Amino acid sequence: MNILYLADPTSIHDEKWIKYFSDKETNKTFLMPRAGHPRQPAHRPHSSGACIMEPLLDFSMLRFFRTLWSAMKIKSIVRDQQIDVIHILYAEPNALWCLFRDYLKVPMIITTRGTDVLKTIPEVFEKTRAINYLVAPAYRMAFQKTDWITCTSRNQADAIGSFSGRSEKISIIRTGVDLNQLEKYGELATVLSDTNYILFPRYIKPLYNHEFCLDAIERMSPKNKAAYKMVFLGRDRGDLAYQQKLEEKMSTMHGVQFIFLEQQSQNNLFQLYRMASLVVMTPHSDGSPVSAMEAILCGAKLILGPLNYDEEIFANVAVKLKRWEVNELTEAMERLLGEAPPPVSTAWRQQVDRAYNMSQMEKIYNSVVLEA
Secondary structure (H helix, E strand, C coil): CEEEEECCCCCHHHHHHHHHHHCCCCCEEEEECECCCCCCCCCCECCCCCEECCCECCCCCCCHHHHHHHHHHHHHHHHHCCCCEEEECCCCCHHHHHHHHHHHCCCEEEEECCHHHHHHHHHHHHCCCCCHHHHHHHHHHHHHHCCEEEECCHHHHHHHHHHHCCCCCEEECCCCECHHHHCCCCCCCHHHCCCCEEEECCCCCHHHCHHHHHHHHHCCCHHHHHHCEEEEECCCCCCHHHHHHHHHHHHCCCCCCEEEECCCCHHHHHHHHHHCCEEEECCCCCCCCHHHHHHHHCCCCEEECCCCCCHHHHCCCCEECCCCCHHHHHHHHHHHCCCCCCCCCHHHHHHCEHHHHHHHHHHHHHHHHHHC
8 A cells, every 4th residue: 555644754653653554565655744844855765664755835725826736746646656545644734635635536534633633723713813714614624525534532533523513434543652662661861760750751842831840849848859850851852942931940949850851762761651750741732642651551650631631541540630720730749659550451551552553544544445
C-alpha cells in the first residue's frame, strides 16, 4: 500500500504512526509537510522511513488560485506515486484538503489529536470574524467528506459530532506505547541517579500550563520542598519567552531546587518516569497523552488536570483533579508522595499497546481502499 501523510516531520507522534507502516515491506510511505514546518530536504528519507515531499502551502479560503494549485500538486503526487490513501495526522488546518476528496479520487483519513478538535477548530465556529463564516462551514464539510476519522480520545469524537454532525466511521485509535522499547531503559543522567524528584515531563509551551504547577509547588510543605527536587524537561527547545517567564518564577521560590533538563531521548524518558517519585502533567487541553501512558507503564504515580480524559484509560491508574485549583494540586501531590502506584492489568496494557492500535489503523486503511 502507498500512503501519503500530511504530517509534521518534527512531531515524534507523527513519526511513530508513520514508522509502523514504513517498516512493513509491502508499504511505501510519503510525508508532505506544511510550508510552515521546519525545512526538510525533499525526496530524502525521513526518520520515520517516509520519503519527504515538497512542502504544501496552507489551505486558504481567500487565496483560491493558490489553494487550487496546491490541490493540483497533491493530485500529481497521487498519480505519480500511485497513492492508495491520504492520511492527515492533525486536523488543523490540513483537514480542509478533504474538500478536494472528489477531485483527488483517493480515500482520505483524518486523525485528530486533541487541541485541534477540542479547541482550535471549535473556536472558528465561535468567533465572529467575517472569514470564519467561510472557514467554519468549510471545516464542517471537510469532516463530512472524509472517508474515515480516527481520534485519540472519545471526547474528540464527541467534539467532531458537535461541529460537523458526523457520527459514522469514527474510531478511537491511540498512538500507544511501544511495549518492546519500553523494556529497554536508557542511562539516566548522573545528576538524577540518587535524587528524589517530581517530574513535569510536558515540554515548555504555554499549552502545558507549567505556571499552574509552579504555584502548587510554592504551596508545598517545607519538608517536601526539601525532600524532592522539581524536574522540568525541554530546556531551550520550546517557547523561549515562556521558558524565561517560568525561570523567573523559579528563581523567586526559596527552599525549592529545580532541575531543568534538555530534551531527552525516548529511552531516557522511560528511565525518568521509572525513577520519579511522582509525575505531574496539567495541560490546558489534551487528547490521550502518550507520555501519561508511558509514565503509568513505567510504574509512576501520575496526576492529571481536570480534563475530559477517557475513563477506560485513566480512571483507575491516575489521579485526575476535579478543578483548576492550585490547592487541590498541592494536596494531591503531597498525598501521592506517600502512596504506592496503582497496579496495571494485562487488559489495560493492550489498550495502550502501539502495535495493537496500529493494527486497528491498518484495518481502516484496508477498508477505505477496498471501498474506493
